[in-house]
Amino acid sequence: CGDDGCGGNCGVCAPGKLCSLSGKCLDHPCGLVSAQGQCSTKFSGSWCDQMHLRDFSCSGGLVCGWDAVLGRYSCVEEKPCTPSCLFPDGSPRECGDNGCWGSCGTCAGGWACQLGYCKPSVGAECSWIDATLGACFGTVRWFCAAAKLYSYDCLGKEGKNCGWKPGGAGGGSFSCIPF
Numbered sequence: 559c560g561d562d563g564c565g566g567n568c569g570v571c572a573p574g575k576l577c578s579l580s581g582k583c584l585d586h587p588c589g590l591v592s593a594q595g596q597c598s599t600k601f602s603g604s605w606c607d608q609m610h611l612r613d614f615s616c617s618g619g620l621v622c623g624w625d626a627v628l629g630r631y632s633c634v635e636e637k638p639c640t641p642s643c644l645f646p647d648g649s650p651r652e653c654g655d656n657g658c659w660g661s662c663g664t665c666a667g668g669w670a671c672q673l674g675y676c677k678p679s680v681g682a683e684c685s686w687i688d689a690t691l692g693a694c695f696g697t698v699r700w701f702c703a704a705a706k707l708y709s710y711d712c713l714g715k716e717g718k719n720c721g722w723k724p725g726g727a728g729g730g731s732f733s734c735i736p737f
Contacts, residue, residue, distance in 0.1 A: 559583050587611060595631035597622035600659040603631045621659075645674060652676045668707070682707045692732040694720035699732055710734070 559569045559577035571583035574590040588606035595605025603622040604613045616622055616633035625632040643651045643662035651662040651674035665671050668682025678687065678695065684702035687693045692701040697713035699720045712718045712734035723733040 593630065597631055605630050605632075678707050678709070680707060680709055690731060694722075694732045696720070699734060 559571050560567060560579075560581040562568045568581060571577050574586050575583040576586040578584050587609050588611045591604050591606050591611060593606050595603055597603040600621050601616045602614065604611055606612070614622075614633060619636065620633040621636045622631060623634040623637075624630075625634050639658035641656035641658040641660050643656050645651060653663045653665050653671035653676050654661070654674050656662050662674065665676035666683045666685035668679055669676045669685065670679060671677075676685075678685075678693075678700050684705060684707055687700050687702050687707060689702045692699055694700070697711065697718075697720050699710045699712055701708055701710070712720045716734050718734040719737045720732060721735045722730055723735055724730040
């Protein structure tokens with residue numbers, strides 16, 4: 559990283575890193591916390607002050623929030639808040655922050671909360687995905703075996719889509735199907 563001596567640079571360090579005088583990316587003393595700071599809980603937070611991480615705790619009816627006077631996160635008076643676990647279109651969120659320090663729900667063990675939806679990952683708990691029907695997320699088929707989730711990339715392996723494949727007697731399952 560740093561100046562290349564010819565008016566350009568040798569590269570830029572990743573977030574949370576700092577370019578040393580010798581041109582090496584080192585861990586930043588404040589990590590990913592900026593001078594504006596952040597809240598870590600409803601009653602605590604931190605900010606970066608001249609390369610030093612400063613933590614703070616709130617009490618006496620104050621909570622962590624944006625302080626426009628200081629221009630950073632600090633202890634502020636708690637404002638009334640209406641939690642919401644709905645997307646703008648009115649559909650429900652499965653997981654994540656409700657906007658008032660609460661939760662819209664948690665995902666099964668090993669599942670990730672991404673943009674308000676629980677997304678499976680290989681090796682996670684099966685949750686509602688079973689071995690017989692499986693499930694599709696995009697072009698990837700998910701199925702449960704031995705109480706763990708597995709995936710099969712229909713597009714990458716077969717050039718197909720993942721979708722419902724009807725079976726006998728009104729049954730069927732999610733499988734790799736032509737586009």
